[in-house]
Amino acid sequence: MTATLSELPIGQSARIKAYEKGSHTEQRLMVMGLLPGVEVRKIRVAPLGDPIAVEFAGSCVSLRRREAIGVLLETPA
Amino acid sequence: MTQTSTEPPQIALVGNPNIGKTTLFNLLTGMRQRVGNYPGVTVSKKIGTLRLGERDAHLIDLPGTYSLAAASLDERVVVDVLSGKLPGTQKPDLVVCVVDATNLTRNLFLAAQIAELAIPMVIVLNQWDLAERQGLQIDTDRLSAQLRVPIVPCVATRKESAQRVKDTLAQALLSPACLPPIQWPDAVAAATAHLRAAMPKGAAADLEDAEVHRLLFDANSALAERLEWPEDERRKAVQEARAMVQASGLNPLAAEALLQYDHINGLTKGVQTKVGELAKGQTESIDRLLMHRGWGLAIFAAIMYVVFLSVYTWAGPLMDGIEWAKGGLQDWISPFLAGTPMLQSLMVDAVIEGVGAFLVFLPQILVLFFFISLLEDTGYMARAAFLMDKMFGWCGLNGKSFVPLLSSYACAVPGIMATRTIEDPKARLATILIAPFMSCSARLPVYVLLIGAFVEPSHGPLIASLTLFAMHFVGLAVALPTVWILNKFILKTRPQPFVLEMPRYHVPRLGDVAWRMWESGWEFVKRAGTVIFAITIIIWALLYFPRPDAVAEEARAQVIAEQQAADPSMNLEAIEAQLQEEDSELAHVLERRESSAYIEQSYMGRMGKALQPVFHPAGFDWRITVGVLASFPAREVIISTLGVIYSLGGDVDEESPGLQQAMANATWQEGTRVGMKIFTLPVVFGIMIFFALCSQCGATLAIIKKEAGTRWAIFSFVYMTVLAWIGAVLCFQLGGVFG
Numbered sequence: 001m002t003a004t005l006s007e008l009p010i011g012q013s014a015r016i017k018a019y020e021k022g023s024h025t026e027q028r029l030m031v032m033g034l035l036p037g038v039e040v041r042k043i044r045v046a047p048l049g050d051p052i053a054v055e056f057a058g059s060c061v062s063l064r065r066r067e068a069i070g071v072l073l074e075t076p077a
Numbered sequence: 078m079t080q081t082s083t084e085p086p087q088i089a090l091v092g093n094p095n096i097g098k099t100t101l102f103n104l105l106t107g108m109r110q111r112v113g114n115y116p117g118v119t120v121s122k123k124i125g126t127l128r129l130g131e132r133d134a135h136l137i138d139l140p141g142t143y144s145l146a147a148a149s150l151d152e153r154v155v156v157d158v159l160s161g162k163l164p165g166t167q168k169p170d171l172v173v174c175v176v177d178a179t180n181l182t183r184n185l186f187l188a189a190q191i192a193e194l195a196i197p198m199v200i201v202l203n204q205w206d207l208a209e210r211q212g213l214q215i216d217t218d219r220l221s222a223q224l225r226v227p228i229v230p231c232v233a234t235r236k237e238s239a240q241r242v243k244d245t246l247a248q249a250l251l252s253p254a255c256l257p258p259i260q261w262p263d264a265v266a267a268a269t270a271h272l273r274a275a276m277p278k279g280a281a282a283d284l285e286d287a288e289v290h291r292l293l294f295d296a297n298s299a300l301a302e303r304l305e306w307p308e309d310e311r312r313k314a315v316q317e318a319r320a321m322v323q324a325s326g327l328n329p330l331a332a333e334a335l336l337q338y339d340h341i342n343g344l345t346k347g348v349q350t351k352v353g354e355l356a357k358g359q360t361e362s363i364d365r366l367l368m369h370r371g372w373g374l375a376i377f378a379a380i381m382y383v384v385f386l387s388v389y390t391w392a393g394p395l396m397d398g399i400e401w402a403k404g405g406l407q408d409w410i411s412p413f414l415a416g417t418p419m420l421q422s423l424m425v426d427a428v429i430e431g432v433g434a435f436l437v438f439l440p441q442i443l444v445l446f447f448f449i450s451l452l453e454d455t456g457y458m459a460r461a462a463f464l465m466d467k468m469f470g471w472c473g474l475n476g477k478s479f480v481p482l483l484s485s486y487a488c489a490v491p492g493i494m495a496t497r498t499i500e501d502p503k504a505r506l507a508t509i510l511i512a513p514f515m516s517c518s519a520r521l522p523v524y525v526l527l528i529g530a531f532v533e534p535s536h537g538p539l540i541a542s543l544t545l546f547a548m549h550f551v552g553l554a555v556a557l558p559t560v561w562i563l564n565k566f567i568l569k570t571r572p573q574p575f576v577l578e579m580p581r582y583h584v585p586r587l588g589d590v591a592w593r594m595w596e597s598g599w600e601f602v603k604r605a606g607t608v609i610f611a612i613t614i615i616i617w618a619l620l621y622f623p624r625p626d627a628v629a630e631e632a633r634a635q636v637i638a639e640q641q642a643a644d645p646s647m648n649l650e651a652i653e654a655q656l657q658e659e660d661s662e663l664a665h666v667l668e669r670r671e672s673s674a675y676i677e678q679s680y681m682g683r684m685g686k687a688l689q690p691v692f693h694p695a696g697f698d699w700r701i702t703v704g705v706l707a708s709f710p711a712r713e714v715i716i717s718t719l720g721v722i723y724s725l726g727g728d729v730d731e732e733s734p735g736l737q738q739a740m741a742n743a744t745w746q747e748g749t750r751v752g753m754k755i756f757t758l759p760v761v762f763g764i765m766i767f768f769a770l771c772s773q774c775g776a777t778l779a780i781i782k783k784e785a786g787t788r789w790a791i792f793s794f795v796y797m798t799v800l801a802w803i804g805a806v807l808c809f810q811l812g813g814v815f816g
Contacts, residue, residue, distance in 0.1 A: 019331070025574040027296060030334035031144040032578065043361075047370045048467035051575055058180050058291040060360075062463045062581040064470070067574050 005040065005054065005071035012074040013041035023070030025063070033057055034071070085126070085165060086134045086250055089159060090136075091191065092175030093184050094141030095580035100589055101175060101233040102138045105242065122154075129247040137169065143183075145190045145287070146333075147297045151497070156300065157506060159194055160288055172196045172240075178215060178230070179207035181349060181816045183712040185341045188256055193287035195251030199225045199245055205230040206582075213351055220348040226254045227323055234586060259340040264325030265332065268293055268318035275314035280304045280715045293318055294333040304312050307735065353586050360456075360581045367460055369750035377464050380457070381483060384448045384595050388441050390485040395440035403433035422621055423614075431613030433775060435606045441518065442488045442601050443594050449480060449495060454585030459577055466575055472557050473564030475499070478508040482556075485515035486549075488600055489777040494783055509785050510793055511560045514552035516769065519713040523768045524548050526716060530737035551769040555800065608779035612710035619681040620707065620718075628678045632670045636663065676718075681707060694806035695767070696760040705767065759812020763805035771801035 001032040008014055016036050033056065034040065040056040049062040083724045090100040102110070106125025123138040140151035147153035154163070172191055173602060176184040181202075188200060192700045192790070202208075208215065221228040230247045231238040262271070263345030269289050273281045291300045292740030293314055301311060319329040327335075367376055414421035452458045462476030469478050477499045492512045501506040523544055533541040638665060640652050655663040676682050685703030692702050700719070708715040719736060743755045770777065782790035 019705065023297065025576055027146060027294070027330050027334065028574065028576055030331055031146065032188060032576070033186075033338075035334065035338055037317055044364075044368055045370075046368075046467060047374050048464075050467045050470070051463060053463065053579060057183070059183065061576060062413065062459075062466075062579055063576045064466070073399075 001039070003075050004063050004069050005042070005073060006068035007066045008040075008042045008073060010042050010044060014075075015039050017072045017074040020070035020072060023067070025067045025070065026050070028059075028073070029067070032061055033059060034061070040071075040073075066073045085132065086170040087137065088134050088168040088171045088173060088246060089137045089139055089196075090173050090175065090426040091139050091155060091159070091187060092141060092203075093143050093177065093187065095455075095459075095578065096141070096177040096234040097311070097745075098141055098175045098622045099138065100232070100586055101201065101203065101239075102237070103137065103238045103586075103589055103592055104233055105134055105744075109247055114294070127242055127243065127246075128248065129607060134246070136173075142187065144187055145291060145330055146185065147291070147298070147300070151500070153300075154733050156288070156291065157303075159191060159196065160285060160433060160610060162215060162283075162303070168194075169196060169245065171199065171253065173199050173201060173246065175201045175203050175233075178205050179211055180340055181215065181345060185345065186337055188603065189259060189337050189341055189344075190287065192256035193256040194285060195255055195258070197241075197248045198256050200224065200226055200256075200649075201242055201486050202226050202230045202288050206232045213349065214348075216348045220345065223344050223346070223348065224256055226256050227647040257344070260337070261499060262325065262327070264322050264327065265290075265293075265336075268321040270317045271321060272314055273545060275310070276304065277307050280306060283371075290333070293322070294329065296330060302388055303362070330437075335476070350375070352509075357414065363582050364460070364579070367457070368463065373460075373464055377461060379459075380452075384445075384452075384483070387448065391444045392440035396437050399433060399437045399440070403437075404431060419621070421616065421803060426621075427614045427617035430617075431610040432606075435602070435609040438488050438490070438518075438776075439598060439601065442491045445484050445487055446594045446597040447590060449484070450590045452480075456580040459579050461573075462577055463579065470575075472561035473504070473506055474560060475501075477577075478504065481508050481512055482515055485512040486519060488517050488519070489515065491597060491781050493777065493780045494597060494600065496784065503564075506785055507560050507563055509781055510563060510796075511556040513774065513781075513793065513797060514556040514557060514559070515771065516549040516552050517774075519637060519711065520548075520768055522713050524765055526719075527761050527765055530740055531756060531758060534741075535758075548765055548769060551766060555770060555804075559696065559800075577736070578604050606776075609711060609776050612775040616681070616707055616710055616714070619684070620676060620679050623678070624675055625678065628674045629669055629671050632674045633667060636667045664701070676703065692802075694809065695763045695802070696755075696809040697755070697764070698743075698755050698807075700743070701755070701760075701764065705771075705773075708773050710773075710775040712768055712771070715768070755810070759809045764806050765806040767801045767805040769801075770797060770804050772797035 003014065004020075005016075009025075016034060016038050018036055019029075034054075038056050040054045042052060043055050043060065044053045045051070047064075051062045052068055053060055053062040088159055090098060102123070102125060106361065109123035109127070110123060122308065125136045125138070126133050127136050128134075139155045142152040142155050144150075145156050145159075147156055148321065157163045157251050158166055158440075159169065159172065189200065191198065196429070202215065215230075217228045217230060227245050227249050229238075229242050231242055269286055272289050272292055273284075274793050276284075288300060291298045294313075301308075304311070313324050322329040322332055334570055367373055391744040408431050410429070411421060411425055412426055421687065452461070458480065462481060465478070465479040466476030479497075481492045481495040484495050485494075491513050492515065493509050496505045496508045497511070499508060505544055528541050528544050530549075531546050636656075637649070640647060641649075652663070655661045656667055658664055682699075685706055686699045688706065689697065689699040689702045690706065697705065704715045704718045707718040716736075719740065739756075740756050745751050745753050745755055776788050778794055
């Protein structure tokens, strides 16, 4: 079972494992620094349920759940 | 031939969004800047001049971007300017990379990509003060040694920083140095060579490796459009090249980011140390309130309300002042030209009226851009997009469409100008196409006139004010389904990702805000002003000519005959004498009758009569048709046109009881509806809906043409006008059935 960034509870953090094959935002998110191995923390969800905001390496980026589903996380052993 | 010795050096300013690049630009160039356009694209080009020691240099402010992988128009310009590929630009002599000192690694990504273009570079470490406060120490000497380019720590809001940056730039022009580019693995180099070999000969010779990499790595490279390379051939070559990368164990879409970040990590090894724990920023505390699940939306609504209200209330007195000055100027100049009626009419009704017609919107635009620039510079705009994204997502827009649409409630022109912040070109186009549906302030007088004349007397003030309120949402109600259809069937927009950085909050510099207001105000005057002015003159000519003398004679004979019938005791001479008298009642009647008859005889009047059958299903007579036609350049013109047609003179406004009375009394003079009232409720609502939906604004069309091209301006005009016609006809026909 693989967790995705979309499912990560608010306030929790995890390391990015990889991107779903064919994720159309992979390149863009990686350029912004969301590389495999980077630790991200989900900081909030918009009042209407979408998009979400995540924090990593000092930046804060918002993305829609559809894109967040493509970001696979390492599950803590 | 260029004279390299005297030509000022070109310096390009690049950097990620929201890191104070524009502030630095303003600080370096001061008042010596100008805004133009890159040929063929709608991205505005900001060039400033700065003094470097003994000579001047040109500083080009490029749009903020994270990478050279061009997703938006803005970003594509960055690649094209840096590679010297835009017509009229040369490859810059030096590139200044503005880097956020608190986020060094990510910011250097762009610098590392630019390194491949082999342009000498200077790196400005901006927000140095913030980095210090966060307990971040950067060894600039070591960084400079490892990156092999000059590094300047900088606080873009401080004057001393500007001097330090200038000194470094002057030095760098004398002894240029480049950032060491990445050494690509063999597979990438081979794939690049393969692409080169496959593309047309001319294109290959012209491209640098860094540009070929854009084809290799980017999912939808904007560069592809520029090459004369048949699409199927190109796709095949790109696929083969990517397969070569894949075969070496690298994912082609991810390879660049992974390898570049590796390269950067190597270059920055040991330069950063964190002293102590990173203090929780103020940004997080502010966000906890402003983006709160409950409070967030309430505060957002309150902020928008204040913006909306201010646009109306702050601009109101200024607009009145402009109207007043316009009227005063018209009254003052009129007597001087009394001897030449045509020149008088041209000056008063066309030139002054035309200039006034667009100047009157300037105050609203300035107030609006004051707020937009304030919201952007503080960092709130990204939050607004975050909060609103879901609401606009269903019809294919995203949160960034919100502000342009809100702005359009004041005037569509600044609204459309504000769409430049939308990265995705199709989402931007969709927003441009529906922005003119928002109920702009020029529609207000039309609603006030018609509701005051026809709804209030019969239904009372409560219904009247509710009607006025509801009219403001007709456009929005049509716009959202329209954009859904547009996206689904015409633009065929693929679902767009929404990835947006939430910048740190900071206090905006008033100077930057003022510059922004000045730029947008000037752009409005330049772009929209010239068009409104030209169209006003054309419409004036159509309403003025051919003006045969017979019309005046006939009007005179009619007035005399009516006067004789009304008062048989008066003889012809007495009537003539009264007509000669300057301020007599009769002279005024004649004057108005003449202008009304002239309009009927004018080219516009004839067009109105000829086109009336088109509007017959909506219940419009030829006079309303003339009003509608004359309002195409600017919808508020209808008030004065109707005033002239109904023989009240052009000097009426939407609250003139005379005009409301005259319209209420107007009846059909011919056809099947003879003797019936023209302005029944279905017709009145039909007109209001027509004005709510129709593309009646030359300035808006001009700005659409500029931002999206002639094709889309024509499309916008046609589809809005057709929708307006359908709306008006439906209203009249259904009103006939149910009323």
